[in-house]
Amino acid sequence: MTIRNKASYDNKQKLVDTIKVARGEKPCDVVIKDVNFLDVFSGTFKRGDVAIYQDKIVGVGESYDGAQTIDGKGRYLVPGFVDSHVHIESSLMTPAQFERAVLPCGTTTAIWDPHEIANVRGVEGIEWAISQAEILTMDLFVMIPSCVPSTSPELGFETSGATLTAKDVAKFRGHPNVLGLAEMMNFPGLLSGDQDVVNKLFEFKDYKRDGHCPGLRGRDLNAYGVAGIHSCHESTTLEEASEKLTKGIHVLIREGSCAKDAHTLLPLVNSYTSAVLGLCSDDRNPLDIKTEGHINFIVNLALKQGAKPEDVFRAASFGPAKMYGLEDRGAVAPGYKADVVLVEAKSNWRDGFDIVSVFKDGKGTETAPPSNQGLRPQSKGSVPNLNMGPVGIEDFAVKSSKVGEVKAQVVEVIPAQIVTKKKVATLLVAEGKVREDLAKDVLKIAVFERHHNTGGRSVAFVSGFGIKQGAIATSINHDSHNVIVVGSSDELMAKAVNKLLEIDGGIVVASAETTEELACPIGGLMTEKDPDYVSAKLKGLKALARKIGCKLNEPFLQLSFLALPVIPALKITDKGLVDVEQFALVPVLVD
């Protein structure tokens, strides 16, 4: 991977012109007068002018004249924020709409692992993702998904939309917007020297190789480091994150919509560490981005927990920029990209800050960025996103020859976490079929294969949703993105799935009386609608989810992670229940 230097110019004349502007011999384009700009090198705010010419900062401190003058009023100017690890698909929007949501939050750079569209559309999905970088105002970099599908196809744990070999992913190296290999979730494979994992790591040996290793500690964590992994965004305790940092695994502090680690991990941020930490959103829905914010939300959380602004703003910008070889950004200094955020501190930094304006490449972004959506990912001819037939109540039967009672393994959802617990529940058998138990909050959950029309499906039990009368179905369902549905009855589950078929993917909540839905025509994962539309839709979906009794704050995201067989402890795929700790398919009924 080539280092992206600061002060890079297309031609020599631009270099000469910019030198003149910096010397004050030619006017600059924009001067932000009298501002406290963050010096990410020394760790202090300095007061003075910040001068911008074309896409770069040309002067800091000294007074300048420019075509446009902005009164900084002694406010603070910080480098644009970097989302160091994001699956844009989790915003349910295309990158062009994602930008509309996050650029006003100060996020000027995002490092995207297009893992979801890659699982659905394979190589074509990644090509589409990379093509999106070209139509945006913000800078979008792509990490090439390392684990599609999440588990080795030979294991037969799940049916994915695509399988990407080392050869498939290697061909994306060298594209200027590709920084490396995305999160190596298959850490058991890495530790055992799995050939496909080793091939991928080796193909990307001169690139950044992101990690994903929840709970990995001790010698196994050392082994993860010697494999070349440079980051992890999956720490959930301070001890775990500290050990990773000590071992050279850069910690990306995550605040998604479901996985919320910031409160726990932010004490890690200090003067010393701020150069080697990053902040990230991973999976964050548009409603949270709209109401709380994006990377700026994490910075605000940190300030409220007592972090120094000089430290946390560095971890939000310079830290991840350096980490990913993006040496052209992350500082308010001459030659750096004019990606800057003008902020107003509340009466006290501990109360947080508000964003006044955002500049990307020297241009103000007060007006909405262009809504060019680019091309859609190439469709598979006439094949719909949901390549499966309608379902009926018979598809939800869990048969048992037992009489009276039976013991079943149950996936236990933990609010705001993507790991689950496993438990055993005693359930009634009636007419040869095992019944859900609404009183005990043990519901049916089912997954339908949707990529190849194989008719594959599995049904099991889940607790934690609390649904009393209704069902939730979605085609957004990590990582294989089959159709997953949870509900209070076979009828309402079938209703939800068939509605999802009608809209060709997205999210559906069904009650006895009505349905709410968000259609996601792009791979069954994303819509081209704008952030306001999506937020409003999500609000409606969430309201109906609450109405049918669901007690989770993030029912759709939590449902979306129940089919991911690399996150402990018990998950369900189209092939059945997967005990992630045993790393094996296990029966639903245990006696």
Next chain:
Amino acid sequence: MTIRNKASYDNKQKLVDTIKVARGEKPCDVVIKDVNFLDVFSGTFKRGDVAIYQDKIVGVGESYDGAQTIDGKGRYLVPGFVDSHVHIESSLMTPAQFERAVLPCGTTTAIWDPHEIANVRGVEGIEWAISQAEILTMDLFVMIPSCVPSTSPELGFETSGATLTAKDVAKFRGHPNVLGLAEMMNFPGLLSGDQDVVNKLFEFKDYKRDGHCPGLRGRDLNAYGVAGIHSCHESTTLEEASEKLTKGIHVLIREGSCAKDAHTLLPLVNSYTSAVLGLCSDDRNPLDIKTEGHINFIVNLALKQGAKPEDVFRAASFGPAKMYGLEDRGAVAPGYKADVVLVEAKSNWRDGFDIVSVFKDGKGTETAPPSNQGLRPQSKGSVPNLNMGPVGIEDFAVKSSKVGEVKAQVVEVIPAQIVTKKKVATLLVAEGKVREDLAKDVLKIAVFERHHNTGGRSVAFVSGFGIKQGAIATSINHDSHNVIVVGSSDELMAKAVNKLLEIDGGIVVASAETTEELACPIGGLMTEKDPDYVSAKLKGLKALARKIGCKLNEPFLQLSFLALPVIPALKITDKGLVDVEQFALVPVLVD
């Protein structure tokens, strides 16, 4: 420039093997037991084992078994030091001998600007420098000299051995040991948009471009930053260094033999800045390396000034490694190069530390490194280093038609600085010749062109040496490395120069009775002799210099910088006196 990743392997099997070793499934090569290793990410020392396999660190913290076990005894283990900017030529030794001197000091990586040999031998000199990297145990990286000669040939300020165009330097890009363009000393040229400077900066736009801008401040410093310069090692005040750092110019804190800035600049080192600072030796003689140390000496100075070891050891390793894209080193963490230094803190860190042992690529360096010298730089056929004829007393005449007295511009040497002052002295004229004035310490100084046998020479006056009866001559004389001589009389100056001719370059001190000399057969700059030999020779030279009355601690280094017409204020070349502030040749006699 390609990022050098940690955990890079020649082949996949090595990757798989190393994973096994890190997991404890295979024994490692070396275990340093019970050591306090520096965590450069969190800023703390952690106690435990550090395991090494082949050339890499494979485990930190956990207990390991290895073929060799070293009892760390609770001592401290820090990353190998990086000399972030050095002219190895100033050690008077070849790289192979330089390594013998500095590797025991813990310096495992050096970033070499082979500026001197390039000035003497041009492209061939750089080719030789790069070839040296291959024969060493330590890692040697090369920055390609940007300013050969130091001033534009059209100015006619000096006669150099070679002239390097943008095309000449560009051809070295892409070599794995070449990190970029060396110190851009021609900052006036940069600021005025000089075409050759712009061409060179542009050719290296994807590489690191080092700076050199003593005293540059304000808007001009901003301009230097927008030109892409990323570092400077020439700050002499804390304010100057602070401004550079704020403006994104990484500060390299220098402690050479002549230019000693560490004491002044070390207060810059703290938890925040230690990630973005470096330490360097620039020009350091073998005697100082032997008696005081190298980068370890600067670290010791910092500790004595109250710096925290966690901070200054980071600035000595991780900081510069990151700065130069050397991401495979600078940390004691799995996957990083096993370039580590075992140190013993004195009873208190404030009293400094001693080096116990040094490991390079996992191997102990207790025994002397191999003394393979590699090839000599290609000689120019039968042409000697000193391509000039013998000199006589008539060559030192400064003629004047005045009677009695005359006013002369005098170069005033400042002890331990490479900048000079200019002053005017009244001197006697006898028999049409201006005389030196030993009582006022105004001596003659002369430069003879030695590359092309042009017969070019100039004579002027200097104060500050204090020589009473004797002369010092050298062919090491930045940057053009012509022959420079200072002395108490024309006779002794001629004696010193003719002795220098006899040994074909090096350093000579002549008294009325005797001479001492160090021969430097490689370009008239370096010897292939070992550090002990060179130190002993230097001691002898210095002793005789003191005996002839010289009061400077570093007479040879100070003399060596008197011909460098880009360092203020007044310098002398083979073309005459150069007023650096006016940037013009000026007459010796002013009335």
